[in-house]
Amino acid sequence: MKITDIRFGMLRVPLKTPFKTALRTVDRVEDVVVTVHTDSGHVGYGSAPATAVITGDTHGSIVEAVRHYIAPRLIGLDIANLNRITQLVQSAMEKNTSAKAAVEIAVYDLWGQLYGAPLYKLLGGGDPAITTDITISVDYIDKMVADSLAAVERGFESLKIKVGKDIGLDIERTKAIHAAVEGRALLRLDANQGWTAKQAVYALRTLEDAGVRLELVEQPVKAHDLAGLRYVTERVHTPVMADESVFGPREVVELIRMRAADIVNIKLMKTGGISNAVRIADICSLYGIDCMIGCMLESSIGVAAAVHLAVARSDVISKVDLDGPSLCQFDPVASGVIFNESEISVTDAPGLGIRSIDGLAPAAELAA
Numbered sequence: 001m002k003i004t005d006i007r008f009g010m011l012r013v014p015l016k017t018p019f020k021t022a023l024r025t026v027d028r029v030e031d032v033v034v035t036v037h038t039d040s041g042h043v044g045y046g047s048a049p050a051t052a053v054i055t056g057d058t059h060g061s062i063v064e065a066v067r068h069y070i071a072p073r074l075i076g077l078d079i080a081n082l083n084r085i086t087q088l089v090q091s092a093m094e095k096n097t098s099a100k101a102a103v104e105i106a107v108y109d110l111w112g113q114l115y116g117a118p119l120y121k122l123l124g125g126g127d128p129a130i131t132t133d134i135t136i137s138v139d140y141i142d143k144m145v146a147d148s149l150a151a152v153e154r155g156f157e158s159l160k161i162k163v164g165k166d167i168g169l170d171i172e173r174t175k176a177i178h179a180a181v182e183g184r185a186l187l188r189l190d191a192n193q194g195w196t197a198k199q200a201v202y203a204l205r206t207l208e209d210a211g212v213r214l215e216l217v218e219q220p221v222k223a224h225d226l227a228g229l230r231y232v233t234e235r236v237h238t239p240v241m242a243d244e245s246v247f248g249p250r251e252v253v254e255l256i257r258m259r260a261a262d263i264v265n266i267k268l269m270k271t272g273g274i275s276n277a278v279r280i281a282d283i284c285s286l287y288g289i290d291c292m293i294g295c296m297l298e299s300s301i302g303v304a305a306a307v308h309l310a311v312a313r314s315d316v317i318s319k320v321d322l323d324g325p326s327l328c329q330f331d332p333v334a335s336g337v338i339f340n341e342s343e344i345s346v347t348d349a350p351g352l353g354i355r356s357i358d359g360l361a362p363a364a365e366l367a368a
Helices: 059-074 082-091 097-115 141-153 167-181 197-209 226-235 249-258 274-287 300-312
Strands: 003-020 025-038 043-049 129-131 134-136 158-162 186-190 216-218 240-242 263-267 290-294 317-321 337-340 343-346
Touching: 003 059, 025 059, 025 097, 025 300, 043 097, 043 300, 059 082, 059 097, 082 097, 082 274, 097 274, 097 300, 129 300, 134 141, 141 158, 141 167, 158 167, 167 186, 167 197, 197 226, 226 240, 226 249, 249 274, 263 274, 263 317, 274 290, 274 300, 290 300, 300 317, 300 337, 300 343
Parallel strands: 134 158, 158 186, 186 216, 216 240, 240 263, 263 290, 290 317
Antiparallel strands: 003 025, 025 043, 129 343, 337 343
């Protein structure tokens, strides 16, 4: 099974409600879809959103990176040589992690198809069912409380609360949601780099003193501020999770060396795909660091790959934040991963098991 061509498409899916964080507001998912074609007729699917405020990738840069730097290295290679392919993807250029992830996901999809097995089995096996949280966008207090209650009614037992816009309001938002859900759901705060280290300590201590118990707080300070992250970690009881501070294995090693956080959030769009995500999980497992598997605001193609990884590495990935498809009005992708609100299950379809994608725009739309 040798690679013969790499093509592009665009997938757009409207959200149920605008997605608001301390960094941006979005009303629909927009993914570049990468398809890797082979001489056997098999096609592998990958995708990547443009999350410029986090990864620096735009739709145009993703296409250009794949078309001019990554794809030429891969044509003619045999899918069985997976390590060689992923090494070529990762070394093709600096950064551009979303572009690399889209290609890697498609290659891993083909790898599963080559051996006739779902990807999670080739990555180590596991129980093909996981449970995700759901994101509550930052908004007026009453709206966030209403959204939280609605999520609990839909069966979600973990809520990821977006904060980071106003420290005083953030405290009140969290208190109100905590009181409203009455212990029926775990609360995770995500400040998306919106606080300073001192603000984070103040907010978390205030919440702790008020009896608000949080499962974790995610990326309270700027991504580059590892000293600030450590400052927070050392001064609060709430577990601190690094997200934007950690893209690849090297950052994880430095984070562990500094003891800057308690938990690491793995996202394929940050790691550049599955190969580095596996390395991060291995490093964290070695040092006893807990992991979450997360996603950007993206379609179920990339999220499906993250699901397979979460199933296979449940020994170290104990927390799941793969709610992208649940935030969409519909899922245009028919695959081997079934998203049913908080419950996600995986079939035995080979690779990612993608059978069809409705509404995929033609490649001409993305022509350079």
